[in-house]
Amino acid sequence: MFATVISNILDPVCLLTILGGVAMGISFGAMPGLTSTMGVALLMPITFSMAPNIGMLMLIGIFCGAIYGGSITAILINTPGTPSAAATVLDGYKFTERGEAGRGLGISTIASFGGGIISGIVLILVAPQLAQIASSSMRRNPLHWPFLD
Numbered sequence: 001m002f003a004t005v006i007s008n009i010l011d012p013v014c015l016l017t018i019l020g021g022v023a024m025g026i027s028f029g030a031m032p033g034l035t036s037t038m039g040v041a042l043l044m045p046i047t048f049s050m051a052p053n054i055g056m057l058m059l060i061g062i063f064c065g066a067i068y069g070g071s072i073t074a075i076l077i078n079t080p081g082t083p084s085a086a087a088t089v090l091d092g093y094k095f096t097e098r099g100e101a102g103r104g105l106g107i108s109t110i111a112s113f114g115g116g117i118i119s120g121i122v123l124i125l126v127a128p129q130l131a132q133i134a135s136s137s138m139r140r141n142p143l144h145w146p147f148l149d
Contacts, residue, residue, distance in 0.1 A: 002124075008053060017054050021061025028062070029069020029081045036066035036082055064116055071108040076101055 008014060021043075028039030039062050047055030070082030075092035088108065095104030 009057070014054060014057055017050075017058045018061040021058040022065035025062035025065020025067075026069035026072070027065075029066035029085075030072045032073055032079050032081050034066075034081075036063050036070075036084070039063070039066045068109070068112040071112070072105065075104045075108060 009018075024043060025036065025039055028034045028042075029036060040059050043062055044059065047058055050058065066082060067084055070080055070085030071088045071092065073079050073081040074085040074088040076096055078089055078093040078096075080086045080089050092104045092108065095101055095107075
């Protein structure tokens, strides 16, 4: 199953869709006031004509790109593009004041990429166990029984 998922994601159409979603997400995240969830909500109609797996990958790309994009304005103009970049303002803008904006953006890019990859791996490894815990706790409560298979 895991190999099937990886082969689907590495399909050239899927990769281009993810890349396009990330580019649109960075654009949304870099504009102060436009959050990642707003970007997903506004761009969701684009995915209605796509295959479900491709549309979901595009929405994931938009979300991840917007989270990263918020750090661009936080570092360059001392205004977080998204609420998640509020802490980046504290240290990131100091790089710009010293004339090291590129270094600050590079650190932000590497940290965002590394955190995304690590959290994705942890999610893949932990999600089945969390699903079992949730399912077993729902089976104990009779009020949840109508919602189970």
